[in-house]
Amino acid sequence: MSMMQRLSLSTLPSLPQAVRRPAYDPRRTTTGIVHLGVGAFHRAHQAVYLDDILATDPQWAIAGASLRRADMRDALAPQDNLFTVAFRSGEGAQLRVIGSLKAIHVAPQDPEALLAQMCDPAVRIVSLTITEKGYCHDPATGDLNPAHPDIVADLANPRAPTTAPGLIAEALRRRREANIVPFTVMPCDNLPSNGETTHRIVSQYAALIGGDLARFVENDVAFAGTMVDRIVPATSDGDIAEITAALGVEDAWPVVSEPFGQWVIEDRFPTGRPDFAAVGAEMVSDVEGHERMKLRMLNGSHSTLAYLGYLGGYQTVAQAIADPAYEALVRGLMTEEVMPTLQMPGTDLGGYREALLSRFHNPALQHRTWQIAMDGSQKLPQRLLGTVRDRIAAGAPFDRLALGVAAWMRYVTGTDEAGAPIDVRDPLADRLRAIGEEAGRDPERLAAAYLGIGDVFGADLRNHPEFRRAVTAALAALLTDGAAATVARTAHSPH
Incomplete structure (x- = not known):
């Protein structure tokens, strides 16, 4: 020494x-x-x-x-x-x-x-x-x-x-x-x-x-x-x-x-x-507008990238966003599904989106997808589910948001796409893993069991037929085809 x-x-x-x-x-x-x-x-x-x-x-x-x-x-x-x-x-x-x-x-x-x-x-x-x-x-x-x-x-x-x-x-x-x-x-x-x-x-x-x-x-x-x-x-x-x-x-x-x-x-x-x-x-x-913009655009994108990126074999955010399909997915998430829910007169949301994408691309930051994936049961309500609720209220689609939620579910089962264990860090980790073991790879049962966690989804989303359908379909795709193929398909499908 x-x-x-x-x-x-x-x-x-x-x-x-x-x-x-x-x-x-x-x-x-x-x-x-x-x-x-x-x-x-x-x-x-x-x-x-x-x-x-x-x-x-x-x-x-x-x-x-x-x-x-x-x-x-x-x-x-x-x-x-x-x-x-x-x-x-x-x-x-x-x-x-x-x-x-x-x-x-x-x-x-x-x-x-x-x-x-x-x-x-x-x-x-x-x-x-x-x-x-x-x-x-x-x-x-x-x-x-x-x-x-x-x-x-x-x-x-x-x-x-x-x-x-x-x-x-x-x-x-x-x-x-x-x-x-x-x-x-x-x-x-x-x-x-x-x-x-x-x-x-x-x-x-x-x-x-x-x-x-x-x-x-x-x-x-x-x-x-x-x-x-x-x-x-x-x-x-x-x-x-x-x-x-x-x-x-x-x-x-x-x-x-x-x-x-x-x-x-x-x-x-x-x-x-x-x-x-x-x-x-x-x-x-009043900071609320700024806060919502950041939670939904930056943190919501980060969480989506973290779960889908980890499952797709990407260790860092910069690696995940360098995949054109992942970048297209996140850009679409922000533009089509998140930005319409933000009332921020005088704020250039498109400029904010571009700044975020270039920050995600920063090659010098080894920001691990695994680190961002921690504590998802606490983060999901603020980062993704509030936006989902606003989209439902507006009668607007939320396919990319549903994919982010499904990716969290797939991640917290605790086993990756190669069958190796995932070190899931979450206050509810034991409960989440038990649900995964109980439901197995049946997307209907798995989605229903995770949606039943009231601390995360509340009573409204658990019982919302369209949300349940979208999440179950996304989870089925992740379980059958894997994250990379599912992201590619979602990113390039007309919404």
């Missing part, structure tokens, strides 16, 4: 000239934001915007929190919480060291330390990237799931919570008791109306605790909805080796990202906020 030096405040000055580094002294910043869910996406997105902000306003450093594991803290603590983002495109990589993370808490190890940080009067924003499943909600309704085992555990011990709703509610309760104004809650996850949804989930959790905390959360706490966009693949060992070699010092956990970034934020910060607009974020009164 070579004794290469680690990235840290002391090795910053020795980095190559081309590496961009913080334009401020990270030791002189103060923490103004607590961020729950400090993973790759947060470090390539919000942390980069705040790194720009800290150059002129030092009071907005971030204290991150991992809600499950200690690995991120353990990797970054010896580096003074510095890390590198490699922005990769066809032209190569731009390396940038980020200094906006001040600390990383590990909630299960020391919930008290995290709650104390959340109660610091200097903290005026608590932001979140905890993925859809971290909200402990029912994705079909958007309500808190009171039977979720982690919520049941928090309600039994509300002073030492482990979930995001539990932590936020307890921190707000303590601040109120100490006469400290509440922070603004800023979710940055792909939930429909994420500000409103998070407000509802935290209020419902507070109501279950009892007392008048729920009324306080409902009436006195601001929730700022956002739309975030940046493609951030999981960091590979190869990425770490390549970035370490370019730096000349070791970075234990860098992040890889596309250059494109977007952040649309509802301006609801009664106790103050950084100047987000000065660093390229867009401040709006």
